[in-house]
Amino acid sequence: MSAWLLRRLLQAIFVVIAMTVIVFIGISVIGDPVETLISQDADQGERLRTIAAFGLDRPLWVQYLSFLNGAIHGDLGRSFVYNEPALQVILQRMPATLELAVAAMLLAIVIGIPLGLFAGVKPHSPVSKAIMTGSILGFSLPGFWVGLLLIMVFAVQLGWLPSGGRGETRALLGIQWSFLTLDGLQHMILPALNLALFKTSLVMRLVRAEAREIIPQDYIRTARAKGLSERAVVSRHLLKNIMIPVVTIVGLEFGSVIAFSVVTETIFSWPGMGKLIIESIHVLDRPMIVAYLMIIVLLFVAINLLVDCLYAVLDPRVRTSR
């Protein structure tokens, strides 16, 4: 087990290093940083001095090593726009994104599991067919367009909910959160619904498929035969066994929710790190782009590593097969 874990850890580190190389080369391809750093009418001498001051005259691999050295010490450069360390700016925006992503996942579970259960327990009911058709729609609808429709209906036409922003926030553990105030919660409903759309369909289909698989099994029949109410069978025997795969998938999908929040945050002006990266790409704030990509890579590698370890704990076959 420990040898397997060590190998898996080394793999993860290799992936992170490979991604730093890709990101560094990629970022060196876009635009000439000298153009943005020096004014148009600077003479040749000043140009050269600036290039030397930023170390841009060194070979690319030396520049890469100094970037890597900074990255290890938590220094990913200063944002051109905010004139603050890029990492710090992103970390400040992170709670907003996490809060929204967690809210979306909760919505997906709260909506998805009951609907999926119903469709699985009563597969021939017209309601179940409607649920399944709805889930196909959830997969096909372009997410960003649904976000616009939500704004159009609930914010513009009906005027029930605000169309953007985070609303009033309150501090907890030194961080500002929207979910602690009524106004913040109201601001969160539409973006969270938008972000949850795809995952709700996913949870629904997963729960239905699992239910269809479990219901014919003996222990469900036994539970019914000993006279348990249908309610008790579903909640105690069925739901419990469905929860394991559902929790696994929901955990796995958390990363992709954070990825898609780039779109949702842009639509609803939610000041998280997704909106930040889009703005940074538009103004070519290179340190910001690098810092965001590195954080996302770390996040995904960590999620994948965690899931792999969980699988290894739950299923010994995974350990031995590699």
Added chain:
Amino acid sequence: MSAPASLDQVVPPRASGFNRFARAFTASRTAVVGLTLLAVVVLLALLAAWIAPQNPYDLTQLDILDGRMPPGSTSASGMTFWLGTDDQGRDMLSAILYGLRISLFVGVTSAVVAAAVGALLGLFAAYAGGRIESALMRLVDLQLSFPAILIALMILAFLGKGVLNVVLALVIVEWAAYARTARASALIESRKEYIEAARAMGASPWRILLRHLLPNCLTPLMVIATVQVARAIALEATLSFLGLGVPVTEPSLGMLIANGYQYMLSGKFWISFYPGLALLFTVIAINLVGDRLRDVLNPRGAS
């Protein structure tokens, strides 16, 4: 040599195979609806230049005074804007038809190129085996563990806007799915006797790959390609909406939706709404056809 008559009995003529496929496909009513919808969408896109009431890029045909008119209004020159106009006074119906063309072009081109690259690499991995195979498949696993939108975002942050850049980004996003499928079916096929026979006859590795393995792995690849076109179109629209996709001069459906976004808050919904509807119909039509293709062509999935 055997007589042609007996050969006919062994190898059924092509047409009957297609007929059987067509019958199986049309057995599902939703699939027929999807196919019809898809045919209409493709025809509209191809014929955009002839059926659009106006050339939306010809600035001499536009009048800024016609800007932001609601659906059904009439311009000063007597033309009716069935789906309204955008801020430039452009007829939305015409803009959607032209935008559909760009969206379909990006989706189909990227899917075809990705299929070619991914299938070749997948087949090559299966055939080469050993280190090359495990390295390629690790790369596939790694890439599929990141969401498509993030990879595309990263590539476009490096490359900048442009139709070809978007196509390239989508190809890089999509190739992995094809490679995985191609390898999986090639592994099954390469154990069969006809491959062994070809090898025994001294056929070169490339010949075996391209003439024997590829044709027999085409079915699952085609099913994936259909779904991937829909995914590519939706992803392109999302990227263009974020301002990272196609340039303003070649507005796809996603770009049109983005253009209308700022007017949505003042109740002028049509600029964003109708292009989105066109996008939705396109994606659903392709998905319906793709689902049915998978059911018909994949014997394991048949229920």
